[in-house]
Amino acid sequence: MDAAEYLRKSRMEEGMDTEEVLSKHRSALAKFAAEHDIHIIETFKEVVSGESLYARPEMLRLLQDVEEGRFDAVLVMDLDRLSRGRMKDQGIILDAFRDSGTLIVTPEHTYDLSDDLDDEMAEFKTFMSRREYKIINKRLRRGLTQTIEAGCYVANAPYGYRKVYVDRRPTLEIVEEEAKYVRMMYDMYVDGYGCISIARYINSLGARPRRCDAFNRTTVAGILKNPTYIGKVVWNQKKHIKKGAKGNPKHITIYQPREKWTIVDGLHPAIISRDQYDRVQAIMGQRYIPPSNDGTIRSPLAGLVRCTKCGKNMQRMGANKGVAYLLCNTKGCCAGAKFDLVEQAVLSQLSRVLVQLTLEKPAAPVKSAAGYAEARLTAIQKELAAAETQKNRLYDLLEQGVYDVPTFRERMDAVKARLSALEKEAGQIHRDLDDARQADPTSLAAKISAVLDTYDSSDAAHRNALLRSVIRTIWYTKEKKTKPADFDLQIDLVPY
Known part of the structure; x- marks a missing residue:
């Protein structure tokens, strides 16, 4: 059978190196798969820890493939690895396997959720796992305050450190290859450089942060404000707002104000002296600092405007004089513009679209686009047939001894990846064609009219929601040394 494998470290393995643990699990599952004639076609490696399903990106990706019926089974070390969090999350996961007919295979047992006995066993085991999880969490919370006060609590190692255990207590040790860049950031900031300039210089030296491709203003500012670098242990720096709360379209991490932090002396060595840290904080206090994210949408254009040259989201930034600008943080990219000018230009374009939809007939290019899509579907069907033939041919070559097992x-x-990509593309084209057949220009006109009628009386979050109801993306272009209003906007509307 074709299967995926899902790798995730358990709480019992806390303190052990994540890569080492997952590597051992992968070897064990590979051996099990070979012994039971299971072909592993994809690996989902969860390296982040989170109770909520939405905090586990690999699980979300796996569930999407399971719902599409891509695998016959999913291999996992034990059922607990899939979920021991909230009952709602456990239900979502089990329903995905149950509805798609995908097996859950562990070295101890194979769960076929279409079988009543296996279904009850899986539900009972996840229930007991959840109960055990809650007991462990209570014990952890009970001892958390004492652990923090002892200076040995470490949630995640920041840039410049790695997490280690001394006498079974978590602490940090310096990673010199990263720590030298941390010292450089502090030195440059004291010398008068801003966070963006520091980020560009550090990137030019080949340094890279751990969770993104390059340093930026936010990551540098976070390092400059972090008391961990002077030997402190910091707790309660951030909180999370779940998807859908406060009008947010996605899960949001909020960095709390300093007065809400818990800061105690740590056991780990400092990278920065207290004197230099205090000098940096004093300079920061005198400079303009953009408002921190508290989970509230302040920009009507949040997440909508993208730079045409680099493809990244444009940022709304204020200034000392109180004038907001829309800027691209990529060096040498599009020039910025006053935020109010861009906002008004967006509304003006929507007004023009409304007039066109009201007065003109549906545009002819829709038919030609549909014709292109149908032609592409025909081509995909031929490619799928060829790939299926190639797949069957591979089995023949294996049986004839032309291919050894690793080559096979x-x-x-490669063939199955090609088949999967073609099937996904065909599915998307079918959905697009359905949208085109059901297209009704009057419905989009009604939506745009409602947006324009209520826009002025709405707050920023509501304005953002209104624009998102009719706009998919706004592409922004502006050359340097041009007049303030000399920018170009290309608006991609949502399918109507």
């Missing part, structure tokens, strides 16, 4: 698996993986 490598080429079979």
Whole structure:
């Protein structure tokens, strides 16, 4: 059977190196798969820890593939690895496997949720796992305050450190290859450089942060404000707002104000002296600092405007004089513009679209676009047939001894990846064609009219929601040394 494998470290393995643990699990599952004629076609490696399903990106990706019926089974070390969090999350996960007919395979047992006995066993085991999880969490919370006060609590190692255990207590040790860049950031800030200039210089030296491709204003500012670098342990720096709360379209992490932090002396060595840290904080206090994220949408254009040259989201930033600008943080990219000018230009374009939809007939290019889509569907069907033929041919070549098993698996993986990509593309084209057939210009006109009628009386979050109801993306272009209003906007509307 074709299967995926899901790797995730358990709480019992806390303190052990994540990569080492997952590597051992992968070897064990590979051995099990070989012994039971299971072909592993994809690996989902969860390296982040989170109770909520939405905090586990690999699980979300796996569930999407499971719902599409891409695998016959999913291999996992035990059922607990899939979920021991909230009952709602456990239900979502089990329903995905149950509805798609996908097996859950562990070295101890194979769960077929279409079988009543296996279904009850899986539900009972996840229930007991949840109960055990809650007991462990209570014990952890009970001892958390004492652990923090002892200076040995470490949630995640910041840039410049790695997490280690001394006498079974978590602490940090310096990673010199990263720590030298941390010292450089503090030195440059004291010398008068801003966070963006520091980020560009550090990136030019080849340094990279751990969770993104390059340093930016936010990551540098976070390092400059972090008391961990002077030997402190910091707790309660951030909180989370779940998807849908406060009008947010996605899960949001909020960095809390300093007065809400818990700060105690740590056991780890300092990278920065207290004197230099205090000098940096004093300079920061005198400079303009953009408002921190508290989970509230302040910009009507949040997440909508993207730079045409680099493709990244444009940022709304204020200034000492109180004038907000829309800027691209990529060096040498599009020039910025006053935020109010861009906002008014967006509304003006929507007004023009409304007039066109009201007075003109549906545009002819829709038919030609549909014709192109149908032609592409025909081509995809031919490619799918060819790939299926190639897949069957691979089995023949394996039986004839032309391919050894590793070569067969490598080429079979490539064919199946091609089949999966073609099937996804065909599915998307079918959905687009359905949208086009159901297209009604009057419905979009009604939506745009409602947006324009209520826009002025709405707050920023509501304005953002209104614009998102009719706009998918706004592409922004502006050359340097041009007049304030000399920018170009290309608006991609949502399918109507």
